[in-house]
Amino acid sequence: MGRYRYQVDAFTDRVFAGNPAAVCPLETWLEAEVMQAIATENNLSETAFFVPDRNEFAIRWFTPVDEIDLAGHPTLATAHVIFSALQPSRDAVTFTTRLGDTLTVKRENSNGGRLTMDFPARPPALTDTLGDVATALGAAPQAVLSSRDGLAVFETEVAVAALTPDMDAVAALDCMGLIATAPGDACDFVSRFFAPKMGVPEDPVTGSAHCTLIPYWGERLGKTEMLARQISARGGTIHCGHDGARVRIGGNAVTYMIGTINL
Amino acid sequence: MPIPYYQVDAFTDRLFGGNPAGVCPLEAWPDDETLLAIAGENAKPGNAFFVPSQGEADFDLRVFTPTQEVSISGHTTMSAGFIVFEALGFPGDEVTFDGQAGLLTVARDGDLLTLDFPALPAEPDGPLAAAATALNAGPQALFTGLDWMAVFEHEDEIRALAPDMAAVAALDCRGIMATAPGKDCDFVSRVFAPGAGLPEDQVTGSAHCMMTPYWAARLGKTRLDARQLSKRGGRLVCEDRGERVAISGQAVLYAQGEIEI
Numbered sequence: 083m084g085r086y087r088y089q090v091d092a093f094t095d096r097v098f099a100g101n102p103a104a105v106c107p108l109e110t111w112l113e114a115e116v117m118q119a120i121a122t123e124n125n126l127s128e129t130a131f132f133v134p135d136r137n138e139f140a141i142r143w144f145t146p147v148d149e150i151d152l153a154g155h156p157t158l159a160t161a162h163v164i165f166s167a168l169q170p171s172r173d174a175v176t177f178t179t180r181l182g183d184t185l186t187v188k189r190e191n192s193n194g195g196r197l198t199m200d201f202p203a204r205p206p207a208l209t210d211t212l213g214d215v216a217t218a219l220g221a222a223p224q225a226v227l228s229s230r231d232g233l234a235v236f237e238t239e240v241a242v243a244a245l246t247p248d249m250d251a252v253a254a255l256d257c258m259g260l261i262a263t264a265p266g267d268a269c270d271f272v273s274r275f276f277a278p279k280m281g282v283p284e285d286p287v288t289g290s291a292h293c294t295l296i297p298y299w300g301e302r303l304g305k306t307e308m309l310a311r312q313i314s315a316r317g318g319t320i321h322c323g324h325d326g327a328r329v330r331i332g333g334n335a336v337t338y339m340i341g342t343i344n345l
Numbered sequence: 346m347p348i349p350y351y352q353v354d355a356f357t358d359r360l361f362g363g364n365p366a367g368v369c370p371l372e373a374w375p376d377d378e379t380l381l382a383i384a385g386e387n388a389k390p391g392n393a394f395f396v397p398s399q400g401e402a403d404f405d406l407r408v409f410t411p412t413q414e415v416s417i418s419g420h421t422t423m424s425a426g427f428i429v430f431e432a433l434g435f436p437g438d439e440v441t442f443d444g445q446a447g448l449l450t451v452a453r454d455g456d457l458l459t460l461d462f463p464a465l466p467a468e469p470d471g472p473l474a475a476a477a478t479a480l481n482a483g484p485q486a487l488f489t490g491l492d493w494m495a496v497f498e499h500e501d502e503i504r505a506l507a508p509d510m511a512a513v514a515a516l517d518c519r520g521i522m523a524t525a526p527g528k529d530c531d532f533v534s535r536v537f538a539p540g541a542g543l544p545e546d547q548v549t550g551s552a553h554c555m556m557t558p559y560w561a562a563r564l565g566k567t568r569l570d571a572r573q574l575s576k577r578g579g580r581l582v583c584e585d586r587g588e589r590v591a592i593s594g595q596a597v598l599y600a601q602g603e604i605e606i
Contacts, residue, residue, distance in 0.1 A: 087600060089386075097606050098382040119361045123352075123599055125388045338386060339350060341602015344360070 085343045088167070089126070090159035093287040093318035093333035095194055100318045101287040102338065103156035104129040105163045111142075112345075114149065120343065122146045127282055130156040132177065139164070141177040141185075147281060151181050154199065154289015154331060161187035161197050162335035196321065198332035199289065203324075204229040205297035211256060218251035219262060229294045231275075232257035236264040239272045243313055249278040261291045263298075270308035270322075271299045287318030292331045300324030347603040351432060352389065353424035356548040356579035356594035358456070363579050364548035365599065366391040366424035370433060377414075383604065384409035390543050391421030395442060402443035404429070412542035415519065416491070417446040417465075419550010419592055423458050426451025427596040459593040464585070465554040466490050479512035480523060480537075492536075493518045494555055497525040500533050504574055514540040522552045524560075531569040532560045548579025554590045561585035 087106050094100030104124040108131055111117075121129035121144035130153070132141045141160060143153040157177060164175050177185045190196045206227035215234050216222040221241060223234035232255060236242050242264045252260050259277035266272040273295055275288040285291075292310065299308055299322075308322040323330030348369050357363025367387040371394055374380075384392040388411050395404040406425060408418040422442060429435045430453050438453040450461040467488035476487045476495050482502060484495035493516065497503060503525050513521055520538025527533040534556060536549040546552075553571060560583075561567055567586075573579040584591040 087602065091386075098386055102386055102388070123354075123361055123365060125365070337605055339602050339604050341350060341600050343600045344598055 085345055087124075087341050087343050088159075088163045088337060089339040090162050090335050090337055092155040092158040092162070092335045093289070093312070093320055095334040095336060097336055097338050099316050100333075100335070101155040101285065101316070102126050103159035105156070105160050106131045106343070107163065107168065108133045116345070117142065117144055118149070120144075127285065128153050128156040130160045132160055135178055138176040138178065140179075142180055145281065152179065152183070152290065154201065154292070155287060157185055157187065158197055158199060158289065158333060158335055161189070161199075162337070165189050165195070165197070166337060167340075194334050196332050196334055198321070198323070198330050201289070201293050201329050201331055203297045203327055203329045204293040206233045206294050213255045214251070215255065215260070217248070218255055218260070219245050219247050221245060223262070227298065228257055230257070231259040231261050231291060231294055233294055233298060234260065234262045236262060239264050239267045239313070242272055242274055245274065247276050249276070249283050252276050253278040259285075259288075259291065261295065263295055266311055269311050270303060270305065271295065272311045272313045274312065274314055284314055286314045286316040287312045287320070289320075289331050292320055292322060293329055296322045296324050296329040296331070347605055348383070350387075350602050350604050351424075351428045351598065352600040353427055353596050354599055355420040355423045355427070355596045356550070356573075356581055357577075357597060358595040360597050360599060362577055363594075363596070364391070364420040364546065364577065365389050366393060366421040368393045368424050368428045369604070370428065371396045379606070380407065380409060381414070383606075385411050387411070390546055391418045391424070393421045393425035395425055398443055400443055402441040402448055403435075404440070404442050406442035406444040406449070408444065410538075410542045415541060417444065417462070417551045417554070419460055419462060419553065420548055422449050423451060423460055423550060423594065423596060426453070426458055426460075427598070431598065432601070456595050457593055458596055459591050460550055462550070462554050462590050462592060464558045464588055464590045465551070467494055467555050467559055475516060476521060478509070479516055479521065480506060480508045482506055484523065488555070488559070489518065490555055491519055492538075492552060492555060493521040494559065495521060495523045496559075497523060500525050500528050500574075503533050503535055506535060508537050510537070510539040510544050513537050516540075520546065520552075522549070522556065524556050527572060530572050531564060531566070532556060533572045533574050535574050545575055547575040547577040548573045548581070550581070550592050553581055553583050553592050557583040557585050557590045557592070
């Protein structure tokens, strides 16, 4: 039977930019092996599946190789599908995750229907235990911090844009992924995100990295509202809010493809 | 303007097997940047775009990996032929595409699709040491052409390969195939093309345009049963026809939809 599949570019307002995710609305969960096979076949960094859960939804995310517990851009993409195609009268949606977390996404009526996710903050602390970050990135950062991910802070946007990391060396560091960041020329801060350990040498736009970037830059700049750019080849724009233990990660999303899978 | 999109698993008879390809039938060519952007966004090992031909072929065909246009791709062309037959209501059982590699035919006989492709030449005495270093293994011989072909003694050596992908990408070729006699078939292979955005390609029709003449001459037979030993795996029936090679397999439709650009 046919099942719907959407492909959405998240953290952008135009196709071919931002970070693509596949989104599959279901009535009930498929076997995990089938969802994994679909995610592998889709071959995007993540495929999100969701089912009705009381008046809201339950969500799960699969990379081409594994199920994961939390993901930002596919959640934004899923909310976009609900708001734009499935339940256009809504302006907020709540997802329950496999770990029992709840994630809320709200839609603004202004700003091109921008979507904002409410996520936990993961503030970073100074560290010297990640390994040789300077050699892995091929350039020496001003400071190295860490939370789930490593955070390498540079002085200028151009220094971050010029990085050509040694991916094997990045994968050998003692952190899940490595964020490189600097003050932005035309925004509050810029970043790039490298996660070769997860099969993603460079992620185009990374919602979850902003759980760490927002508290760092919020403290450093003394701001609660910030504009960020992830300066990957595809590029993305992230509207950031710093609320202490929580962060707001906002962006636009655009539908690239609508279709059906033959199962 | 919406663009129709199909996703096909080629060289398999079951969903989630073989090698996936995106297929977009078009009325006219958009600019090259758009084709490349669609192929990148689709993130499939092969993407076929075709338009009605003004020449002797039925359609003009262009094929892309996620990062670049390539001159020839067997599983992508087979997928395009499958869609022409199964989704577009094409009359007859033989469709001809005009591509960078010349005229390519896909014929249908029941569930079986057969590609008629050019035999690709293989020059002997290639740089064996460079190939050995990149593959982390010692082939007996190295041939060069569109791709490089490293010939090994045993199927087990092919299964065990763990190439240095950065070194493979730096070789002066589109990709490198490793091949050996098969235990349960005539020959087996694996194909690595990290420079074209495909660290390991799952099932590679065009590689068999180079391997078929080699194994046909070496084994003294024209009809060969081949397996590609990738994770998803593929089975191909190959026939040496002199200047041409026939490669047969099945295909399955995974998804269809519309691209909104």
